[in-house]
Amino acid sequence: METYEFAVVGGGPAGMSGAIEAAKAGVQKIAIFDENPTLGGQLVKQTHKFFGGREHRAGKRGIDIASAMAKECHGLGIDVMKDTVVWGIFKGNTVALYNEGKAQRLTAKAILLATGASENNIACPGWTLPGVLGAGGIQTMMNVHRVLPGNRILMVGSGNVGLIVSYQLLQAGAKVVAVIDILPRIGGYGVHASKITRLSVPILTSHSLKEIIGKDRVEAAVIIKVDSKNKPIPGTEQRFDVDTVCLSVGLSPLAELAWMCGCKFLYVPELGGWMPCRSEKMETSVPGIYVAGDGGGIEEASTAMMTGAIAGIAVAESLGYLTKERSEELRKEKTKGLDPFRCKDFGFRRVANEKLIENIIGSKGVRE
Amino acid sequence: MKKLSKSAAAKGVLKREDLGRLPGMPSEKRLKKGPVAIIECADEFPCNPCEAACPEQAIRIGEDITNLPVLDEDKCTGCGVCISACPGLAIFVVDLTYSQKEAVVRIPHEFLPIPGKGEVVKCLNREGKIITEGGVVKVINPKRNDRTPVIWVAVPREFAQDVRAIRVSDTG
Numbered sequence: 437m438e439t440y441e442f443a444v445v446g447g448g449p450a451g452m453s454g455a456i457e458a459a460k461a462g463v464q465k466i467a468i469f470d471e472n473p474t475l476g477g478q479l480v481k482q483t484h485k486f487f488g489g490r491e492h493r494a495g496k497r498g499i500d501i502a503s504a505m506a507k508e509c510h511g512l513g514i515d516v517m518k519d520t521v522v523w524g525i526f527k528g529n530t531v532a533l534y535n536e537g538k539a540q541r542l543t544a545k546a547i548l549l550a551t552g553a554s555e556n557n558i559a560c561p562g563w564t565l566p567g568v569l570g571a572g573g574i575q576t577m578m579n580v581h582r583v584l585p586g587n588r589i590l591m592v593g594s595g596n597v598g599l600i601v602s603y604q605l606l607q608a609g610a611k612v613v614a615v616i617d618i619l620p621r622i623g624g625y626g627v628h629a630s631k632i633t634r635l636s637v638p639i640l641t642s643h644s645l646k647e648i649i650g651k652d653r654v655e656a657a658v659i660i661k662v663d664s665k666n667k668p669i670p671g672t673e674q675r676f677d678v679d680t681v682c683l684s685v686g687l688s689p690l691a692e693l694a695w696m697c698g699c700k701f702l703y704v705p706e707l708g709g710w711m712p713c714r715s716e717k718m719e720t721s722v723p724g725i726y727v728a729g730d731g732g733g734i735e736e737a738s739t740a741m742m743t744g745a746i747a748g749i750a751v752a753e754s755l756g757y758l759t760k761e762r763s764e765e766l767r768k769e770k771t772k773g774l775d776p777f778r779c780k781d782f783g784f785r786r787v788a789n790e791k792l793i794e795n796i797i798g799s800k801g802v803r804e
Numbered sequence: 805m806k807k808l809s810k811s812a813a814a815k816g817v818l819k820r821e822d823l824g825r826l827p828g829m830p831s832e833k834r835l836k837k838g839p840v841a842i843i844e845c846a847d848e849f850p851c852n853p854c855e856a857a858c859p860e861q862a863i864r865i866g867e868d869i870t871n872l873p874v875l876d877e878d879k880c881t882g883c884g885v886c887i888s889a890c891p892g893l894a895i896f897v898v899d900l901t902y903s904q905k906e907a908v909v910r911i912p913h914e915f916l917p918i919p920g921k922g923e924v925v926k927c928l929n930r931e932g933k934i935i936t937e938g939g940v941v942k943v944i945n946p947k948r949n950d951r952t953p954v955i956w957v958a959v960p961r962e963f964a965q966d967v968r969a970i971r972v973s974d975t976g
Contacts, residue, residue, distance in 0.1 A: 495950075
């Protein structure tokens with residue numbers, strides 16, 4: 437069985453950052469596995485320019501960040517296995533893979549789980565009709581495969597994803613009839629909202645999806661106003677003739693592999709549900725198993741890069757490539773990059789992350 | 805910063821009365837002198853590419869990158885480099901001195917078709933209402949803009965602080 441020093445599951449911003457930092461520190465045999473045909477994770481569909489500071493590659497488009505990071509991985513001699521599904525992790529850090537019709541196993545001294553997230557849904561009458569899609573799914577169709585999913589779209593959810601995907605739909609030539617949100621104010625940044633409002637897309641806060649109508653596919657959607665307790669107000673229904681309803685109602689960490697490893701979990705609603713507890717170095721309760729990015733709690737691509745890097749540094753230290761002092765120094769630098777994403781309106785993220793760290797202290801993972 | 809209007813807080817859409825509360829907004833006096841940046845950035849999230857982009861160091865955010873950008877209106881030359889550098893597409897340049905009757909608003913426009921010089925386009929306000937027509941004076945789209953073309957539109961002066969988007973033909 438082939439042995440790696442460091443195996444990374446998921447080639448998005450967190451996974452690539454982890455591999456890059458470890459390789460820079462001298463870790464020798466590193467592999468990234470990804471089920472997609474290209475590296476980059478969700479970055480490959482992000483055609484907009486990113487926020488953040490210089491250390492987060494701000495001002496660059498997500499898709500360009502993906503290719504720059506992939507290039508860096510190749511330059512550092514990291515093995516990249518695309519179209520490869522990691523379907524299990526077993527005793528002795530044995531990673532089970534499936535690639536091009538072949539199953540194989542390998543072992544690694546350290547493993548980083550950077551598996552990302554899955555999209556949430558909301559159920560209402562008609563929600564299973566063809567034409568009801570997740571925002572991430574729409575981005576894949578539109579920005580990766582160049583297929584416009586529909587011409588008239590109702591966007592459900594006004595977080596940054598909903599606002600950005602609405603903008604991208606407009607760029608692709610679709611009409612977004614409205615963006616609705618059950619909350620009394622938008623979830624995303626004002627600047628993202630302004631970009632679509634000034635192009636005549638109404639944002640209807642305190643509105644919920646009541647029903648999706650159609651025989652064989654989506655033909656219309658009915659929305660309804662809600663009161664301050666989120667209760668629908670009868671008589672306030674509004675019907676939109678649309679061919680597509682885009683659901684952008686949050687994400688949940690994809691943490692199956694961490695469950696399988698026996699990592700201790702915690703339910704943290706602020707970060708999207710169940711996720712593994714971990715140390716400040718992103719190590720789970722199971723020694724040698726690390727977690728980073730949305731798979732360890734929903735935040736942003738920029739924070740995924742930082743948490744991935746922190747994990748990579750910790751792995752390099754655990755394998756003896758970095759002194760404790762140097763590792764600490766590097767970790768502090770990356771942690772500083774996280775701070776602006778976990779303060780002010782997003783201070784709850786810092787609190788939630790501290791909870792995950794607190795809950796790992798004294799806990800031991802069960803592997804048997 | 806003082807509290808924003810209800811519309812700005814709930815929907816992110818700034819009203820005219822919000823502008824004066826932003827640290828990225830130049831004074832009336834400065835506006836009368838010639839082209840100057842209007843930074844319509846009102847919520848504190850981590851972002852600072854505008855600060856590094858400005859060749860005159862006229863935009864300051866500082867160590868805490870969640871601070872709002874502060875415009876030094878005396879240093880700002882209205883060059884417009886910041887327009888395409890802003891990931892939020894929230895920076896515009898307004899030139900009230902363009903002519904007796906018209907002002908020029910420079911707008912980031914990431915849509916096809918890109919209008920040509922001399923073309924007449926529909927001009928929209930922050931709420932997406934068509935409020936006037938404007939003539940395209942210039943189109944700037946060098947490599948540095950990274951696929952964010954900046955369109956210079958001449959509009960009647962009274963609309964200079966309201967026009968924030970354009971519509972070319974029936975699309976966009």
